[in-house]
Amino acid sequence: MTDAHPRPGPGRRPGRRSRSRRVVPLLLVALLLPLTSLLVLGSAAPASAHATLVSTDPAEGAVLDAAPDQVTFTFNESVIGVPAGIQVFDATGAVVASTATVREAELVVELEDDVGEGTLVVVWRLVSADGHPIGGSLSFSVGEPSAVVDVPETSADAGTDAPFLLSVVRWLGYLGLLAAAGLAAFSVLFLPREPADDGSRRRLRTAARIAAVVAAVAFWLAVPMVALYQLGLPASALGEGSTWSALSAWEYVVPAAVTAGLGLAVVGLPTSAPDRTRSGLVLAGCAVALAAPSLTGHTRATTPEALVIAVDVLHLVAGALWLGGLLAIGLVLRDLADRDDAGARVLARFSTWASAVLALLVVTGTFTAWRVAGSWSALLETGYGSFLLVKVLIVLVAIVVAAWNRFALLPGLASATARDERRGAASILVRTTLAEAGVLVAVLLVTGFLVDRSPEPDVAVTSPSGEGQSADQVVELDAISADVTLDPLAVGPTTITITLTDDDGRPTEGYESPRLSLSATDVDLGEVALTNLGPGIYAGDLVLPTNGTWEVQVSLRTSEFDNPVKTVRFEVP
Structure with a gap:
């Protein structure tokens, strides 16, 4: 096979122009990651991704x-x-x-x-x-x-926050999925097609199969956990058929597709150089498995749905190539370094692809964040946004490590001529490459927690007592309806408003202005000073010193001789 990046001849080192061509893609990626996030999220309208x-x-x-x-x-x-x-x-x-x-x-x-x-x-x-x-x-x-x-x-x-254990299982699922698919793809795309590399091919196949088992178990284990999380039920409910039937069909399709796709990929991995048909089957299985997770979650509720799903699939494919490639290099680079310049050639070829993969990760990740989060407020005010920012920072660390590996250590391996020199340079590269993979594992850990976080700000649940919200009561004062509102219904500063309407619902007035007084069991605030805000609307500010049942006495002189008085009660949490 002809190498797109041949090793320099004896006594020659990569020129500055060649090296700069390799440096530019990663530098651009490092700049694009925060810059595109700033531009896109700064100008985006919030995307509808969570029911309110x-x-x-x-x-x-x-x-x-x-x-x-x-x-x-x-x-x-x-x-x-x-x-x-x-x-x-x-x-x-x-x-x-x-x-x-x-x-x-x-x-x-x-x-x-x-x-x-x-x-x-x-x-x-x-x-x-x-x-x-x-x-x-x-x-x-x-x-x-x-x-x-x-x-x-x-x-x-029951709580609406994702359980910690579910997030851990999600992490294991994504880790196994990306590792298995990436190792399988590396084996058929980058590994030399020579008999001397069959040992490396067997090592990658074993690792890919272990990762595939981890992914399949984790994705299926998440199904009952998602059921209990969504339905708010105890573990005992798993014995009831209604619990399983209540889940969306996609919750079963996704783990089935991941299992089938990875099964096709890792079972099809040969122990010798694969032909095009075998390679195509392996890559097709990887594609099916990597596309499956995008069929549920945030991407299904974000518009335009088809585009967001497609971009998310590309994001997972790029992540698999990056993570799987790093793990594969860590597993086979020492063996390749024993054979002349084979290790340097494979690493140089993967390095070129990695730059494109990294750029794809940045673009697809930024687009997905834009459509799901939608605004700076979502980044700063929600759990989803916090995890997303942490993910961006860890990716920046991965980019720095990747740049060091590619442009500080790879030239040393490429220029080594003696076997001992190649082994020494390969050993250093293996350690730093596995360190880079470890950073990506941390990215996936954050992703596991990100999957089940809502991109919407937390909304207070309406309790029977109306905690944190306004509450109103309507009383009839002869022919006048009086709507009394407390906003907010909570201990501390609040505003009481009374709106007077006639039988037709139009604003009306009494013979005199209404009077309101508040009292609780042990506290009497007396009459509230009201300000007229418009026809039939009066409001006054006060401070509720304690919770409990507060009685509001409503008095309105409707004529020269009639002055009905009614009492309404507010339960203040």
Whole structure:
């Protein structure tokens, strides 16, 4: 085989022009990584990659005259229902019979039985298109709100953060996948096709098969862990068929494709120089296995979906060639160095490819980050962004190590003429190459945690008490409806607002301005100073010193002789 980068003749060293041609690609990559991230993320609009609750009907804290037939939740993207994910309780914690239906981005909960007066709580847990679980609760009242609301713990209360063990299993899966595919590809693409290299070929085949087993076991082990994570269920639920049927079909397709693809690749690896057909089968198996993980997760919920998936596949292919190539060099370089300039030729050929691979990694990684994260705020305010920044920093370290290996150590191996010199230079290169591979393993560890992190800022779950959100109550004062709102419903500074409307829902006024006073069991704040903000709208600022039940007395003189007084209650967490 003719080498694209022949070793210089005796007494000659690579010229400055040749060396600069090799240095430029890696320097450009090192500059492109932070620069493209800055330009792309700085100008990007947030990508829709995680379902967020947009509205509910009835609204949180609403007080209705009669119970609704159904409760509707509207999200910003499609969601997936889970078994026992939606339940309705009355104020005592008793289950209210209901039926839940998911229609694209809408969850409809139908109340099957008649309910009496008091507070109702709908707890819900769903799965976004990107595989992340979301959950929360909605409380509203029929007639008067209940003084005490006691709702039992359900699957909706389970955490939505990915379990640590799942992230570790993801890391092992990606590590095995990229190592197996990369070793197999290196064996058919870069290893010399000579009988003297059959021992190196067998060594790579053994390593690739071990890595393939690790990948297959990890990807299949993640399936039950994903089920429990998404559904918020205990391990005992794995014995129920509904747990397995609730998973998306892609959660089974991906590990099956990884297993089949790697199986084809590593079983097809020969112990002698492969022909084109054998090499094609190995590379096809690698391609199938590396494409599979992109069919789930963030890429499935990011637009344009087809382009994002294709770019993510290229990202994994480039990562496999880089990591697998480094591991292969560490395994066979000493053997190759014993045979004249074989080691230098293989390393020079791989080095040329590595520059292109690194550039591909930067471009595809930046594009994926742009479409999934979408903005600087996502990088700085979310767990996904934090892990992504750590990944970028570790990749920069890998680039520095790669530059040292290629441009400081490789020329020494290429210029060595004696066997002992080649062995010494090869030993140093093996150590630094494995160090570079170790940095990439750290990158994959971060990736394992990145896969199940949401790119959206954490959204506070709506609790029955309305913690961290506003709450409102409506009272009737003769012919005037008064909507009283506390925002936020929390200990500390808050704003109380009263909005007056007539029977047609239009702003109206009383004979005098309304008066509001607040009190709790041990605290009486007295009357609140209100400011008129417009027709029928008054607001005042105050500080709630403690949590618990706060009573708001609403007084409005509706005529010269009539002054109805009503009391509403707010449960402050």
